[in-house]
Amino acid sequence: MKYHKVLLLLATFWLNPVAAVDLQLTRVTDLESVVDIKHAGDNSNRLFLLQQSGVVRILENANLQPTPFVDISRQIVSGGEQGLLSLDFSPNFTANSRVYLYYTNRDGNTVLSRFIARGETVDPHSEEILLVINQPFANHNGGRIEFGPDGMLYLGLGDGGNAGDPLGNAQNPQTLLGKLIRLDVESPTSGFVIPADNPFVNHSGIRSEIWATGLRNPWRMSFDSVTGDLFIADVGQNNFEEVNFQPSNSTGGENYGWNIMEANQCFLSADCNSNNLIPPIAAYDHSQGCSITGGQVYRGTDYPELAGRYLYGDFCTGRIWSLKKNQNNWDVEILRDSGNGMFTFGEDQKGNVYLAASDGVFLLSDGPPKTQNTTTSIPIDGSLSGSYVTDGLLDQGIIITVGDNAQGRFIFVTWFTYDQTGQPLWLVGNDFLADNASRITLTMQRLQGPVFLGRSVPASRIDVGTMTFTVIDCNTIQTSFEFGSLGNDNLTLKRLTNIQGRDCQ
Template sequence: MTAFPAVAAFDWVTIAGGLRRPTDFADPNDGSGRLLVLEQPGLIRVIADGQLQERPFLDLTDRVGANSSEQGLLGIALDPDYAENGIFYLNYTDKNGNTVVSRFRRSADGTSGDPQSEQVLLYVEQPYANHNGGDLEFGPDGYLYIGLGDGGSAGDPQRRAQNNQTLLGKMLRLDVRGQTLYAIPPDNPFADGNGGRQEIWANGLRNPWRYTFDRLTGDLYIADVGQNKYEEINFVPAGSPPGLNFGWHYREATHPFADTPPAGLSLYDPVHEYGRNDGCSVTGGYVYRGSQLPEFYGVYLFGDYCNGFVWGMLRDSNGNWVVERLFQLGANISSFSEDAQGELYLLDHRSGSIYKLIRR
């Protein structure tokens, strides 16, 4: 499509409330009809038949630390064969504020997650309490992508995003399926162990707060939270080579920030940026691929945490990116999500509500 729909015909409606600082959402697509929602303090809650269930799917409050607004239980990815094998992955900060990425398994009766099944795959020390990243996504290549922020504070003071000897400020890519822990994909940039950490897939990120693969094309969209002037959206076409450098801390979006990049260093440009007149913290979304709202088919929807703006982004007939503000909600948008059918949802961090995009 090359034009945005008339949004007066659509609305975001509440499907559940009463959650404590929801951060992420997953549809198990296992025939149960249940939806799983992460609460930042460490619970995974269940929505069934439109009702928030009292019994959690998983309680990790004994190991999750959420002492700052950016710490806690932050991301979930279900194994592509979750319905059969019951395996899922979580990203959280522990009681010491460090990042943990772990594999879990469903309980024997299939109704809950087993807290004793945890296998820690990755442990990353966090020097500060902010910029933890936290998203987890399986790519069309079957690998797990892990977005980590630059370690926090402000301005990347230790220059971690451009230092390939640390995992901070990076997009990681791991082969976790069928592995005891994980293996390194052979085309990761430093898979041979020379020049950087083998887990790294791309660098130069400040705080990638939600990224997604288009379920139809495999294209990757990354929303990276800016420092104090600009937010950005990065687009990586399917099949792009690994090793991209998204530019932070040398620049914030397309604008110089600190230091001079080495001669010959290639920085990957965002396809969209916005300044403080339009928000203060970007939340990445999804390309709509559902069937209920064909007017949105192919539109990438993303938002801003601070003011509740929701934008649409698409390419026009000349291949140029076009962005239009479509909605303004009274919400702190912590995440967008999609169900197994491709319908879109958003999470309100402040009110603890889950909204679904519908036709009026």
């Protein structure tokens, strides 16, 4: 089929309106420059907020934790369309602690790396660089990394930048730029392998990492957590923004058209061949915005009017749309007409959808937000100070002290236990607490030093690993620890004694 003129004037030209939704945005944090929002799939109720500057913060039970989960700010270039751009967690994160990051390095090229999380932070020394993509220009870095329902890692890459794809990368099968690539990063112990069912494996002259082609700058893609369908929002050039769709039964190989076409309009010439190109399921012209921000399909249960809707928006106008399949058509609705510029959407493990804008991160709801259920209900404060034991281990115990000084509220933990040989072992850890924190991870240290009353040489402290404390109620604390050669385990601590004046209420 050939296009000889503009066929697409407005998104509503071919999309049907749907019933109105009372969309409300509730700020959950005022953290700025958040460009990705993810959960770890570990039932921890944590949201991971990725900042373009190179830092990832944890939002837990409405509290922003003081210690960054990730800080690679010194090894990236940040600004414009460069920086720390995306993260995702291994589908087996609770077992292997693998975290994947996508960022712009100091040379201006984009990097896919794997890290290992230890407790509440990523070990910066654990980085394994999997892929480096040379970027000819500073813009159109893409992209998002997402694990699909097949366990493979998908990465959406921009066309290399400048304007109009001057190097022709999006239609060039010998470069990864302007492509959606698919990698198996989980089955090997190091590196990655190319899945045998990628569509261009063993095709001469075509990079076998490629899953789909013809993308300009896919700014946010996401899988429907129920159906497995993939939505790709591709930022347009002069006239149109578009949403591309890939059904869950796809075997790959789609060509989404750029730079032959921009949405449903010929781009390079007034007369173009659209044979074998996949048109978008939705688009809008630049009277309604200028840069699409891809979103999520709502699959939570708290806000039924949003169920099954793909929520997306525009960076420039702050407008938010809903897109929903209706037999063979896609219904569209404008849910918010204007607002502050938006950077990304994301979801928590319950399926609730969040939006990061220039003035913070917001929960999206169909009416007033409901109180979010959490696994913990009280903060770490002085009432928790006391001695704790674990059933069956009455010959050892933990002393927890929570107090305040000029620098803020702190926690100090002392654990008397035994090592694998049966020798006594003293472990200590301390840190400052965020306001209303109900969970904290401490670096625990082994005390080793002089004999009793031998004070001429101070005791040394040797790091053994991390230990996480989560408040269940005022008499119960759930802990997990990762101590390397000393072992890893989970313990439930029960209160044995109170500190006078700080009784549990």
